[in-house]
Structures are given as structure tokens and as C-alpha cells.
Amino acid sequence: MSETLVSVQDMKVHFPIKRGVFFDKTVGYVYAVDGVDLEIKRGETYGLVGESGCGKSTLGRAMLRLNEPTAGKMVFDGHDFSTLKGEELRKMRRRIQMVFQDPLSSLDPRQSVESILVEGLRAHDLDEGKESTSKRLRELLSAVGLPTTALRKYPHEFSGGQRQRIGIARALALNPDLIVADEPVSALDVSVQAQVVNLLEELQEQFGLTYLVIAHDLAVVKHISDRVGVMYLGGLVEEATSEDLYAEPLHPYTRALLSAIPVPDPVVEDRRERILLAGDLPSPANPPNGCRFHTRCPWRQQTRCDTERPALRELKPGHKVACHWAEQIQSGEIQPHEVKPILIEEDDGISPDVPLVGPASVTEALNP
Amino acid sequence: MTVILNEGDSAGTSGAASGSPVDAAPEPDKAMTRGRLVLIRFVRNRLALVGLSVIVVLYLMAFVGPLLSPWSYDQQDYTAFLQPPYADHVFGTDKIGTDMFALVMRGLQKSLIIGLLVALISTLVAAVVGATAGYFLGAADRALMWIVDLLLVLPSFLIIAILSPLFRGESWWLLVFMLAAFQWMITARIVRGMTLTLKEREFVKAAKFMGQPARTIIAKHIVPNMASLLIIDATINVGSAVLAETGLSYFGFGVQQPDVSLGTLIGTAAESATTFPWLFLFPAGFLVVFVLAVNWVGDGLRDALDPTSTRVRKREKKDTEEKAA
Numbered sequence: 001m002s003e004t005l006v007s008v009q010d011m012k013v014h015f016p017i018k019r020g021v022f023f024d025k026t027v028g029y030v031y032a033v034d035g036v037d038l039e040i041k042r043g044e045t046y047g048l049v050g051e052s053g054c055g056k057s058t059l060g061r062a063m064l065r066l067n068e069p070t071a072g073k074m075v076f077d078g079h080d081f082s083t084l085k086g087e088e089l090r091k092m093r094r095r096i097q098m099v100f101q102d103p104l105s106s107l108d109p110r111q112s113v114e115s116i117l118v119e120g121l122r123a124h125d126l127d128e129g130k131e132s133t134s135k136r137l138r139e140l141l142s143a144v145g146l147p148t149t150a151l152r153k154y155p156h157e158f159s160g161g162q163r164q165r166i167g168i169a170r171a172l173a174l175n176p177d178l179i180v181a182d183e184p185v186s187a188l189d190v191s192v193q194a195q196v197v198n199l200l201e202e203l204q205e206q207f208g209l210t211y212l213v214i215a216h217d218l219a220v221v222k223h224i225s226d227r228v229g230v231m232y233l234g235g236l237v238e239e240a241t242s243e244d245l246y247a248e249p250l251h252p253y254t255r256a257l258l259s260a261i262p263v264p265d266p267v268v269e270d271r272r273e274r275i276l277l278a279g280d281l282p283s284p285a286n287p288p289n290g291c292r293f294h295t296r297c298p299w300r301q302q303t304r305c306d307t308e309r310p311a312l313r314e315l316k317p318g319h320k321v322a323c324h325w326a327e328q329i330q331s332g333e334i335q336p337h338e339v340k341p342i343l344i345e346e347d348d349g350i351s352p353d354v355p356l357v358g359p360a361s362v363t364e365a366l367n368p
Numbered sequence: 369m370t371v372i373l374n375e376g377d378s379a380g381t382s383g384a385a386s387g388s389p390v391d392a393a394p395e396p397d398k399a400m401t402r403g404r405l406v407l408i409r410f411v412r413n414r415l416a417l418v419g420l421s422v423i424v425v426l427y428l429m430a431f432v433g434p435l436l437s438p439w440s441y442d443q444q445d446y447t448a449f450l451q452p453p454y455a456d457h458v459f460g461t462d463k464i465g466t467d468m469f470a471l472v473m474r475g476l477q478k479s480l481i482i483g484l485l486v487a488l489i490s491t492l493v494a495a496v497v498g499a500t501a502g503y504f505l506g507a508a509d510r511a512l513m514w515i516v517d518l519l520l521v522l523p524s525f526l527i528i529a530i531l532s533p534l535f536r537g538e539s540w541w542l543l544v545f546m547l548a549a550f551q552w553m554i555t556a557r558i559v560r561g562m563t564l565t566l567k568e569r570e571f572v573k574a575a576k577f578m579g580q581p582a583r584t585i586i587a588k589h590i591v592p593n594m595a596s597l598l599i600i601d602a603t604i605n606v607g608s609a610v611l612a613e614t615g616l617s618y619f620g621f622g623v624q625q626p627d628v629s630l631g632t633l634i635g636t637a638a639e640s641a642t643t644f645p646w647l648f649l650f651p652a653g654f655l656v657v658f659v660l661a662v663n664w665v666g667d668g669l670r671d672a673l674d675p676t677s678t679r680v681r682k683r684e685k686k687d688t689e690e691k692a693a
Contacts, residue, residue: 066573090579098577106570110592119588120578167574174578 002078005178005210006040006063011072013055013062017285030285032058034234035072037312040178045204045211047225047242049218049257053281055234060180060214064096065089077177094124097171101183103163107155113166114151120173136173143206144169144199161192165199172203180212185220193217197224218261222246227318230254233292234284236312240319250321250330252299278339291324298336299329409672416668422661426654430476439467441474441628452646460646462637471628472650478540478629479610480658485544486609490551491602495594497552498559499586503567513560516553524550525615532621543622547612555601562594596673600666607662614655630655 014029033055040046048056062069065082073082076096084092100106107116117137121127126136138148144165155163164184171179184200185193197220203209215221221228222242229239230253238251249255256275263269277296282288288295294305301324304310310322328334410416439445444465445457453460459468501512528546535542566572567590575585591598610630616622617631618638625632630651637647 064577066577090581093577093579096577098574100570100574102570106574108571108575108589108593110595111588119575119580123579123581123584170574170578 003041004039005042005077006038006212007075008036008038008059008063009073009075011036011059011062011074012070013058013067014070028285031234031287032284033062033069034287036231036234036236038229038236038239040210040212042177043204043208043210044226045213045224047221047228048212048214048231049216049221049228050231051257051281052216053284054231055284056214056216056231057182059231060182060212063212064093064098064180091124094120094174095176096178096180097174097176099164099167099171099179099181099184102187103160103167104155106167107163107170109155112152112154116155116166116170117151117173120170124174126174140169140173143172143203159192160188161195164188164192164196168196168199168203172207175207176209178210178212180214182214183216184213186215186217193220200224218258230257233282233287235292236322237293238319238321239312240321244316244319248330250315250319250326251293251323252297252329252336253293256298275336291322296339298339299325299334300337300339301325301334406672410668413668413671415664416671419661419664419668422657423665426476426658426661427480430473430480433473434470434477437467437470437473439470441466441470442626443467443470450644452644459650460644462647468646468650471633472630472654475628475630475633475651476654476658478623478627479613479631479655482540482544482547482613482623482629483606483610486547486551486613487602487605489544489548490605490609491555491598493548494552494555494559494601495591495598498556499563499590501556502560502563503582503586503590509560513557516556519550520553522550525612528616529619529621532616540623540627543613543616547609547616551605551609551612555598555605558597558601559594562597563590566590566593596670599673600670603662603666603669607659607666610655610662611659 011033012031012035013033014031016026017028017030018024019027036059038046048059050056058067061067063074063081069082073080075081076092079092081092081096111119114137117140118127118133121133121136127133137151141148141150146162146165146169150158150162150166155166158166164187168184181200185196188196200211200213201224204211211224213221213224225242227239228242228245229236230245230251231237232253238245238249238254240250245254246258249258252275256277259273259275263272275298277298279296282292282295288306290304290306290308291297291310294300297305300306304324308324310324312320312322314320315326323329325334434440439457445461445467446465448457448461449465450463451457451461453468457467457469459472461467462471497512497516501509528543528550531546535546572585572589575589580588613622613629614631614634617629618635620632620635622631623629633651634648634655637644637651641648
């Protein structure tokens, strides 16, 4: 049994932008995920963070083949998951399960909890007689901290946190090796978030699970992950252990991201330096050349940044970063400078984004 | 999509919120399931209840009535020709002395059975075809939707009329299938559209992920989630199937002699409608009452299963306005 459970190699997901009256002509691509390599070790929790639209969910879905990747492959426990078909794929899917973001929409409103949980067992012939199944169901419910009376109820009768627990129980029902959690707590209340995160950790210990947690909440990721990958515009920009990353971010984007976390100490909060990024996230349909981040980077240099795409390189053991100037930035040789936001124009008309017309808010409309 | 979501979400609370005495005190040991809620909403709609009881009474009459009547539809009373209703013949008799009550009941039987079967078959076909096309998309979708479009363009009445000589003398089953074959298309398109949205819901993805084959996902997740649409559609279809059957039979293309349906009865009695009104009024009256009742039930079901539809909202608005006044 090798140490690596999942290995993603040069994963790319490009969505075509189609246009045309009579024929669907592909006029461009949205580069949602553009060349990502990552490895997840057995029994660890890998956190994937990034702002919305950076491709983290798409990456997760592509790994699970909910969308087909354009290129690249995912090797799961020695098998190439991305080439499996039909029955083999169905069998393999038992070992990778998913916890969804919206706990209500991920549960069929017409199914009782019992039938939600039994469904997976039936599909994989793990349903061996009434006795053992009901025992298994009770085990599952107690593992996620729900009473056995929940079996006869329907999803709408539960609170958000409880629904997410049902979602987790459903994922657990098939005894998976890997659980991909796409924003597992972002739809929940903060106090409930903590419960669910702790539950995930307990279950990991109990069943020896491996997690891939996709989130935009840095605090959640810090709490739950062993290793963290930071994504920006379809690419991985930094990867390190959780402590390393939060103590010493190397990539300018990670620094900016982490400086956005408020510190619960008014004195420190007032004085600490915050890196505010100028401009917007460039369109993934038309990503900048060279380093994807150079249009907004306060440490941007004259050379290399806008011409050469930096590869993910290991700067310190276990700490990878995709920046040409990471060492110099870390040593203070390069100081940040002001960045003028670049207007992202729809020059070639292939941006999928609809331009917003009119004032952005009520305040703006009232006080022009 | 949001409709279903809201329904599920509000199922436990909406009753209390609207302040209705029916919902306010549900038995504490009985959980408020969706079915119970729909039932309560349906029962509250008086017109729908009336419709439902009319339908039940009509079915009972059609099937039990002939057993109680001393006359049968193929038996003539040679002492009474063209008699208006009187004690012996409650609906009167026609020109060869057949008891009109027996005839109308026989016709009603045929029409109701045909209506029910056509509605069931066409809704079933619509659900299967629509869900399959919407779920698989691609070539299957294009092929099925092409058939749907083709059938929609063809004038169904003419086609059945042209084909009717072929099944002259065959059993009325053929007519059922012909009628069903031309009634499912519009529903199939709606079902396809709903499947497209349901397919994107996460529980469908989760089921796919659990390794459920496509047919199980369609049968267990997609079709049940549009049950409200299908039930309503089936109900309304009963009415339109009966109308279509009567229409065809009136022109002599549907049910063939010596068998009778409401359509053939209306057809033969049409020329004497003003002179011997009981020949015409009884079958026509039953037809109107039945179709009306079916539509009331359909409306009631729609309001019960889909409370966000406009009618209820209007009514609620009126209620609040009255309270405010």
C-alpha cells in the first residue's frame, strides 16, 4: 500500500464558449482549471482554498468526474480513475464519496433518511438482509450524532447542521477511502460549522478517512487541514503544511489572502499591515500571460513575471510555491509597490461575464 | 426548482403560519408528512371535494347502475317508443324502445374507462420519454424530441379519423392507444424541461456518485420530484381524453356500433335534440358534469401540491386584505 492515495497530474478543465445562430461555433475557452498537480496522502486532510471562481470546485468535480477533465489524469490508489468506464467506474466511485455544499439541495426532499442511506448500500450490494442493514444504519447515525428516530423523518424536518450530518452519513455509508467535501460548512451557521468540522475530524480518526476539503474560509481550512493548497485563476500557487502556510506564506497572493483574516485583538488589528489587492480577478476566459497573478501583484517585477509562467517549485521541504521571486520577497529584497488596477475589458467579446449596468448599490445611487 | 424546495422547507411550518384552524393543532404523535399536508390543503378546497365526489358517484353509477336497472342497453321495450322520462324508464326511451338510463350508463362506462386509461398511458409515456430525453440529452434527446415535434405538428383528430376504418370492428383498446399516442407530447416537453433543472440538483449528483444506474435515478429521484405535475396532468388528461373520445365517436370514428359511448349517443341524438330533448340532454349533461368535475379536482390538486401557484396567492392576498379591512 503506497503512501499516496490520490495523485492528480496536470489536470485541465476547459469549458468551451459557444456562440452562433445556426451552428455552435466555439469562440474560446474558459480555463477553469489549467494544469494542476497535487498529491494527497493516505489519512491526511488536504485543504484547497481560493477565492470564488478560481476553479477549486471545478477541480474537485473533475477529479470525481462529475465534469470530464480536458486533459490530465487522476490516479486513485494505483488505478487511473480518469480512464475508467461503465461498471468499473461505478464500482470505484464507492471508494470516493462526496459531501456537498448545500445540505438541503443535496438531499432528495421525497426520501426519508432511511431510504437516503440505504440507497447507496443497495446500489453496491452491501445490503445484506434486514438485520445487518438496520444495524449499519444505526451505526451510521450514531457516528454522525443523530438519534435513530431520524430514520423515519424527511430532510426538511432537520436543521441545517443536522442535514449536513445526514449528508456525511450518506457519504460514510459506503465505507469510502476518500471523501471530497465541497464547501462542507459554508452554508451553515458559525457555531454549527465548528460542530460539523469537529465531526469530520472525529470520523477521520474513527474510520481512517482521507479528506479533500474545498473551502474559501481560511479559518476552517486552517483548523481541519494537514496540508493546504492555494489556488488562483485555475492554477495552484502555493502548497504547504497548514502551520507553515499560515506562519510563513511565500506567494504574494497567499500573503494577501491571509492578511484579510481579521485578528481578534484590537491593538494588533489596528496596526497590522494589510495587503489590499487592486483590481478584479481577471477573466478565466482570457487569463494573463506569464504569472496569472502579475496583474494584481504588489511585488511584480519588470522581468519574467509577465512572460514566463512560474512552475510550482519546492522552496523548503514540503513547501511549494509558484513564484519566480519567492526567495527575494521572503528576504525583503523586493518591497511591495502600489498597483494600479487594470480595467478588464471585453476586447474580443469572449468573456462569459455579463457587464453590470447601473449603480452597484443603493448608497451609490443616492450619493453619486 | 425553488418551488419544490420551498414546499419541503415550509411543510412543517406553513400551517401554523397561515393561522388556519385545520393545521394549527395536528396530532402531536403524527409527524407532518408531505402527503398529509397535501391532503389537508386539498380537503380545504371545497370545489375540488365536490368534483371528487361527483367523479366517484359517476363511476359508481356507471358500473353499479346497470345492475340495479331492470333494463339492459341491448334490450328493447316494445311498449314504449320515444317516451319522455317516466317511472318505468327514468331517462325515457329512444325510437326503438331502448331504455335511455341503461344506454347512458353503458356509454358513460365506456367513456370513463377510455378517459382513465388514456390519461394514465399518456402521462406514463410522457414521464418516461421526457425524463429520458432530459436526463441523457445528446442523441436520445434529439431523436425523442424530434418525434414529439412531429406528433405535435400532425393533426391528431384527422389522423385518427383516417385510420379509423382500419380498426373498425377491432376492440376499443385500439382507440385507447390511438388517443394516448396523441396526448403525451406537450407533457413530455414540460417533463423534459423539469428534468433538466432537477438533474443539476445535488441529490441527483449524489445518487450518481453512489453508483446508482440512470434508470434508478430517473425512477427514484427525478420522476417522484415532479409527481405534482404528473398527477395534475393525468387528472386534466382524463377530461380531455373523454372529450376527444366523444368528439371522435360523434363523427362516427371512435367507438363503433353496436357498442355505445357518450359520443355516439350524443351523435345519434343530435338531430332530435330540440324535438326529443331527453335523448340528447342526458348524455350531454353527464359529459359536461364529468369534465367539469375533473377540472375542479385538477385545480384543487394543483393548489394543494403546488401552493405557490397564482390562484392560492390571490386568495391569500384577498384574505389578508379582508382581515386588514
